[in-house]
Amino acid sequence: NAGVTQTPKFQVLKTGQSMTLQCAQDMNHEYMSWYRQDPGMGLRLIHYSVGAGITDQGEVPNGYNVSRSTTEDFPLRLLSAAPSQTSVYFCASSPRGDYGYTFGSGTRLTVV
Amino acid sequence: QKEVEQDPGPLSVPEGAIVSLNCTYSNSAFQYFMWYRQYSRKGPELLMYTYSSGNKEDGRFTAQVDKSSKYISLFIRDSQPSDSATYLCAKGHSGGGADGLTFGKGTHLIIQP
Numbered sequence: 001n002a003g004v005t006q007t008p009k010f011q012v013l014k015t016g017q018s019m020t021l022q023c024a025q026d027m028n029h030e031y032m033s034w035y036r037q038d039p040g041m042g043l044r045l046i047h048y049s050v051g052a053g054i055t056d057q058g059e060v061p062n063g064y065n066v067s068r069s070t071t072e073d074f075p076l077r078l079l080s081a082a083p084s085q086t087s088v089y090f091c092a093s094s095p096r097g098d099y100g101y102t103f104g105s106g107t108r109l110t111v112v
Numbered sequence: 113q114k115e116v117e118q119d120p121g122p123l124s125v126p127e128g129a130i131v132s133l134n135c136t137y138s139n140s141a142f143q144y145f146m147w148y149r150q151y152s153r154k155g156p157e158l159l160m161y162t163y164s165s166g167n168k169e170d171g172r173f174t175a176q177v178d179k180s181s182k183y184i185s186l187f188i189r190d191s192q193p194s195d196s197a198t199y200l201c202a203k204g205h206s207g208g209g210a211d212g213l214t215f216g217k218g219t220h221l222i223i224q225p
Contacts, residue, residue: 004155033212042217043156043200050210058205058212090155097209098144098163100202103155 002026006091006104013081013111021076021107023091031094032074033058033101034066036087043090049074081111115139116203118216126224131188135201135216140182144209147175147186148200150218156200159186191223 007022025032033048045058049068063085065077074093078085088108092101117136125131137145143164148156160175162168168175176185184201198218205212 031210031212035212035215040217043202043213043215045205045212045214048205048212056211059214092213094209097204097211098161100146100148100158100161100209101213102158103148105155 004091004093004102004104006089006107008107009105010108011110013078013109015081015083015111017081019078019081021078021089021091021109023074023076023104024072025074025091025093025102026072027093027095027102028071029093029095029102030071031097031101032068033092034064034074034076035090035092036060036085037090037106038087046076046089078109083111085109086111114216115142115214116201116216118201118219120217120219122220122222124222124224125191127191127193129191129223131186131191131195131221131223133186133188133199133201133219133221135184137182137184137203140179142203144204145175145177145184146202146213147173147184148202148215150198150200152197159199193223193225196221196223 034046035043047066049055092103094101146161147159150156162175174187200218201216202213
């Protein structure tokens with residue numbers, strides 16, 4: 001059981017570039033979500049999904065897109081990277097939201 | 113007012129002490145709460161989840177929810193240097209948790225050997 005796997009672990013982008021952060025889980029969890037973590041701001045919810053084909057916006061969705069074509073995968077797309085998107089990104093999954101989420105190890109993104 | 117508030121610390125205590133970490137929340141309708149531990153440059157790790165009021169114990173950790181005062185607490189007994197980390201309280205984003213989590217900003221805990 002690998003749990004929640006995020007790739008890449010580190011990435012440097014130039015302003016205006018696009019990229020996809022990958023997230024995969026092998027626990028057959030229905031609920032998945034993306035967060036960003038910034039100093040002094042804590043973890044903030046970007047997008048979430050309650051099952052394949054169903055996604056919705058969280059607290060800070062601007063500049064990000066998601067899709068959920070399978071139960072296992074929940075990629076996060078940055079459409080046109082900005083320095084304000086420099087952050088650590090975490091993906092998480094849960095079989096049932098009130099039992100808590102399992103987090104991946106994160107992607108550290110720098111936009112220059 | 114942020115929905116979940118935590119004192120950022122740092123909180124420094126000697127090894128072996130009982131640690132008390134606290135959060136307050138704004139809406140009495142919230143029912144599910146969680147505590148996460150995060151080591152530097154790692155992902156958050158679920159410690160405990162709890163529902164509504166009362167205590168829940170797991171080894172050296174006890175989670176407590178006081179609905180009347182909207183207070184969530186995590187107690188760590190016999191604290192160890194390996195407990196040094198940031199502790200995050202969280203609730204379901206809109207209650208149940210299916211739509212993700214809302215976190216406090218975390219309390220940085222230091223256990224002095």
